[in-house]
Amino acid sequence: MSGAPSTDPCPDELTLEALAAGQGDPAVRAHVAGCSACSEMLELMAELGRELSVSPPPIEVPAAQDRALRAAAAARAAAIRPRRTGRRAAVVVAACAAAVLALVAVRGLFTGEPPHRVATGDIDGDGRVDVVDALVLARALDRGAPMPGHCDVDRDGTVDRADVDAIAGLAVSIGPRPAARERQQ
Amino acid sequence: MIESGLREATSIAEERALVDRANLGDERALEALYRRHRDWVVGLACRFTGSRDDALDVLQETFLYFYSKFPGFTLTSSVRGFLYPVVKHKSISVLRRRRKLVDLQAYREGRDAHELRWYPADLSNSQLSRMIGGLPEGHREVVWLRFGLDLRLEEIADALGIPLGTVKSRLHNALKSLRSAAEDPAVRKTGDAG
Amino acid sequence: MKRRLAALGGVLVVLMVFVLAARGARSAGPPAVRFRTVDVYIESSRPLAAYQVAIRVESGDATFLSVEGGEQPFAEPPYYDPAAQGDARIVLAALDSQRTLPVGRHRVATLHVREAGVARYDIELVAAAAADAKRVAAHAELESPKEAP
Numbered sequence: 001m002s003g004a005p006s007t008d009p010c011p012d013e014l015t016l017e018a019l020a021a022g023q024g025d026p027a028v029r030a031h032v033a034g035c036s037a038c039s040e041m042l043e044l045m046a047e048l049g050r051e052l053s054v055s056p057p058p059i060e061v062p063a064a065q066d067r068a069l070r071a072a073a074a075a076r077a078a079a080i081r082p083r084r085t086g087r088r089a090a091v092v093v094a095a096c097a098a099a100v101l102a103l104v105a106v107r108g109l110f111t112g113e114p115p116h117r118v119a120t121g122d123i124d125g126d127g128r129v130d131v132v133d134a135l136v137l138a139r140a141l142d143r144g145a146p147m148p149g150h151c152d153v154d155r156d157g158t159v160d161r162a163d164v165d166a167i168a169g170l171a172v173s174i175g176p177r178p179a180a181r182e183r184q185q
Numbered sequence: 186m187i188e189s190g191l192r193e194a195t196s197i198a199e200e201r202a203l204v205d206r207a208n209l210g211d212e213r214a215l216e217a218l219y220r221r222h223r224d225w226v227v228g229l230a231c232r233f234t235g236s237r238d239d240a241l242d243v244l245q246e247t248f249l250y251f252y253s254k255f256p257g258f259t260l261t262s263s264v265r266g267f268l269y270p271v272v273k274h275k276s277i278s279v280l281r282r283r284r285k286l287v288d289l290q291a292y293r294e295g296r297d298a299h300e301l302r303w304y305p306a307d308l309s310n311s312q313l314s315r316m317i318g319g320l321p322e323g324h325r326e327v328v329w330l331r332f333g334l335d336l337r338l339e340e341i342a343d344a345l346g347i348p349l350g351t352v353k354s355r356l357h358n359a360l361k362s363l364r365s366a367a368e369d370p371a372v373r374k375t376g377d378a379g
Numbered sequence: 380m381k382r383r384l385a386a387l388g389g390v391l392v393v394l395m396v397f398v399l400a401a402r403g404a405r406s407a408g409p410p411a412v413r414f415r416t417v418d419v420y421i422e423s424s425r426p427l428a429a430y431q432v433a434i435r436v437e438s439g440d441a442t443f444l445s446v447e448g449g450e451q452p453f454a455e456p457p458y459y460d461p462a463a464q465g466d467a468r469i470v471l472a473a474l475d476s477q478r479t480l481p482v483g484r485h486r487v488a489t490l491h492v493r494e495a496g497v498a499r500y501d502i503e504l505v506a507a508a509a510a511d512a513k514r515v516a517a518h519a520e521l522e523s524p525k526e527a528p
Contacts (some may be wrong), residue, residue: 012357013356013357013360013364014353014356014357014360016360017331017356017360021337023400040367041360041364044360044363044364044367045332045360047313047365048313048317048328048332049315049332050337051317052317052328052329052332052333053332053333053334053335054354055228055232056228056231056232058224058228059224059227059228059231059237059240060243061223061227061241062241062497064415064416065241065244065411065414066223066419066489068245068414068444068445068493069219069223069244069245069248069249069444070216070219070415071444071445071446071447071456071491072248072249072252072444072445073212073218073219073252073298073408074212074215074216074456075447075456076215076252076255076461077212077214077215077216077254077255079205079210079212079456079461080208080209080212080256081209081210081212082256084432092439130431130472130505131429131430131431131458131472131505131506131507132429132508132512134472134474135428135429135474135512136475138474138475138476138511139510141476142476142477143443148299164474167402168458168472168474169458170470171431171470171472172431172457172458172459172460172469172470172472173470174460174462174463174468174469175460175462179199238412242412245444246465249444249464249465253461258437
């Protein structure tokens, strides 16, 4: 304590707590400097900190687990950012893919034949959706070839790398695959 | 005081920048968030579960859950404000999975077998610890988060999922109670046991 | 009589063996948890531009945590469903429309797994294709990296 005892009313406990946390205006600090009751309250708070911050000995995270968690961060980030192939988040991809249930009348668009049942994402028409479909689309995009509408797997109005991601997302999904249903073009 | 305020502001700004970058798929930012909070999470989990192995399980589940929030993670007060309830709930889950036996004291006091030992079990049997133990549960947790884990009031509100006003009210009442208890001659008489 | 006693003795010995084994099992405690990696290798007859594998836990208590990429051009983490984290089945896929992995055996990914005790895994090659998007003959296998002494 320094100087003459303060005659101002004591600040409440929350104001003192803010002071202990590094906030508080000069008037409060000046009061506390001259008030034994407030100083004792600050000392009580410091004692609370000492008493409650006792913690168990630090735990060393096993190197293998640490590496696994860092790899999980890297994998998650890779799923989010636009890659060279224009990749989006796997969860966004999966959500879009799961939401797209419509069949596409593929052959009907070009030949006038009756619509056929084709699963969403089955670009090569072999009856299954896998990474080869994504590769077929990626190669077509590389060539700048015009793309039929059924290749717009994520239904954003354009056929681009995001559709490659959408197909790959369908391919690796461990949930139920969206069922194919017929859609009239 | 000003310096610590500046340091804190810088730290908050840094964290916000990391979160923004992680939301865009910046691998180093997401990994930096992991490194920044890893030891805090595992230490907190150990306080909750009382076991190193359980704490490591909680660490893993907590961060896999955290990563799943990106992209689109919205930082409110701080990452720790978000992580605290996650660690707490994951700790409860881990304890339930392991079917920890009720300790005799908890049984006598009628406490849930899965109650977390968030309140440091290794406290001394001091007058202050007895005073803290006499606070209502909600007040005790706020005091612990503020003075034990050094969280800001906004972080505590985030962590407990309660309004900031409620945090202030509980903290205010808790400090008043502790102050009264400290000044009570009857309490002072008991002194320190150790 | 002697034969009966001998037979009874034999039965008692067998019973004691079972009891001791059971006690031994109970006193061994829960299996230790460990984290380790499992490498995914593919060997193909033509340069590889895309692959897809399905891996599952065949036996034991294990879950998949995360996955890293392998050799170029598959150095980035492959596509996988985040729902597979903490699960016993995962499907990986990767493609590069502009570069290919040379012919031969190459590491395409590394899985991080959490095991409680001994676990065994099964891998199925779902698809493999060359740069022209034609499917190719290939073989996939899992390998545990050699641990440092």
